[in-house]
Amino acid sequence: MNGTMPRSSLATTADVAVRRTVGSVTTPPAPTTTPLRLPGVMDAEGRVDESRLRMHIFKNGGVSPTERGLVWRFLFGMYPCSSTALERPLLQEQLAVRYQVMKRKWKQMLPDSIRLRLNGTDAELVEAVRYFDQRQAHAQQQDQQEEVRDKLAFLELQAQVLFERVTFDLEELQEAIRIIDKDVPRTDRDLDYYLGEGSGNLLVLRNILITYAAFHPEVSYAQGMNDLCSRFLEVMDSEVDTFWSFSCYMEKFSKDFTADGLHRKIELEAALLKELDPQLYAHLVTDNMESFTFCHRWLLLGFQREFEHSDALRLFEILSCDHLELISQQVERARYQERLASKHSIVPEDNLLTEPQAINTDFTFELFICATILLENRESLLRCRNDVQLIQFTSSLQGTLDLNFTLKKAEEHFYNYCKRSAWDYMNIHCRTRKNKDEHFLYQLRSFFS
Structure with a gap:
């Protein structure tokens, strides 16, 4: 496979943009507490009409912040628009396990790169690592208490088989990690999402970028991807969902970074x-x-x-x-x-x-x-x-x-x-x-x- 990540058939349906009648862009709609209940966009079973969704985004000048996270999962292809509300949790479980297997693979190959090399003069970054480690430990405890471990173990086995033959050019990956470690600490540090305990999100961003570079060697990492990926992470507030949505986006626009x-x-x-x-x-x-x-x-x-x-x-x-x-x-x-x-x-x-x-x-x-x-x-x-x-x-x-x-x-x-x-x-x-x-x-x- 030459290090290239297999394209998931589960996340390709929403890749094609269908264009319909165009209207002028206006100010965004007022926030709503019910996510993605847009007239004529989602049917009773949760399927989304992609062309209507794109039309809605354009005509309304974007969507409200409360709708944005779910809308982006469809807009950027993580969720196929043809999927139902019942199917999507199963899809999300599969994508989550695949991502964890991918992340674990590069960490096993490059154990010295697991942790960000800290600049001792950056107190905020040192604190970010502490917050991140605490969150990781808490997440591991929760995983041990889950009753669905057998089901997840089966999905993990599938993912391991899928990525078993993937090989890395370790020298190129290490160079990508070196650049990522320079860029991540400079990413939108003034945003609320990266302040205080949220500073641990910088390390989440780092994991996503390294995993992407490892499994997309033809693209790897280029400066500017950190700012772009940060936008997805802030909106979705999910490491897994950000990785897959960012990956779908890059399928179309990776050439812009060449x-x-x-x-x-x-x-x-x-x-x-x-x-x-x-x-x-x-x-x-x-x-x-x-x-x-x-x-x-x-x-x-x-x-x-x-x-x-x-x-x-x-x-x-x-x-x-x-x-x-x-x-x-x-x-x-x-x-x-x-x-x-x-x-x-x-x-x-x-x-x-x-x-x-x-x-x-x-x-x-x-x-x-x-x-x-x-x-x-x-x-x-x-x-x-x-x-x-x-x-x-x-x-x-x-x-x-x-x-x-x-x-x-x-x-x-x-x-x-x-x-x-x-x-x-x-x-x-x-x-x-x-x-x-x-x-x-x-x-x-x-x-x-």
Whole structure:
């Protein structure tokens, strides 16, 4: 198996994003004490309509904090949306045992790496280890009192067989652990979740990251994953559930942590800004500035530090619901209707051209969010003359941006981009249909009604 974790068939059903009618993002719904009782989303047996769930997240600007933990378990694929309320506890038991076996395997192979190497000057971290050890001891006592040990023993045997042939590159894993041990102590230490006795959660985060790196050697660990995984741990407050949800997320986005993946995303951001504001684009690609690399952290971590913390969580789930994207069914349907209409138009044969790519479907909504931030700070960016000034300016934005305003403006830029693309399409293909219905524009406009 070359060290690669087998993909669980139990956690794949919810991986595919289904896109439906799009509406504008608004403020989140008020908290509710009943988790995930969303009209039309969950049926009587607990199955979730995935497309409706994603639509609900987008249209309501995220979900309430009381719903978020359960919603994320579906949104990121830990729970298959087709699972029932009766099936999910059984699934959770199996995933819990599998995770414990995986964690135990790397600890047995690298016993010297079980404990975090402490910096003696960091009193909070020393205290975090003490809290963590107390929690572990308490959990072990509870396990010994459980009456279901026989059942869990069978599940553990299954997991051991599943991971028996997994081998590690110990040198690479040790290097990953070295970087993790540097990053974990710097993770969101000012959040309530990591203060006081909660500081032990830093060690939980460490276990998750090492286990992920051990069983995903093709990805291993890269800086920034700690901040991303921390977001899952804070919301779910469960080591096991965080591992599996984070793993499902990384199946789709692990390429963003590679040099090629990040370079590709920065190139796309530059291309989008060139479409929206050629002057600002030209300024940012002058010899004195390294193009758009200052957007690196924004795009890698989903604008985690640019918005107030609760808003950053909302934005993360809005972006993750994949609802307002240029590969959506609505855009494809609108373009298809326009192509059908153009076939019935009278266009001279010498004017028939190969159909252009009227829309760049690689422009994801997060790129429009990034572009919006740049455009809203256009004058300040035009005054920047070098990379140092760029970094200083973008650092000054941390925690200051208004999410609702940014979402509204990003939708406007998205719509205007679609509109210009539609006009370009019609100017090439539909020169004789100036007074006909503009199918593509009409349907795109209906996105925001």
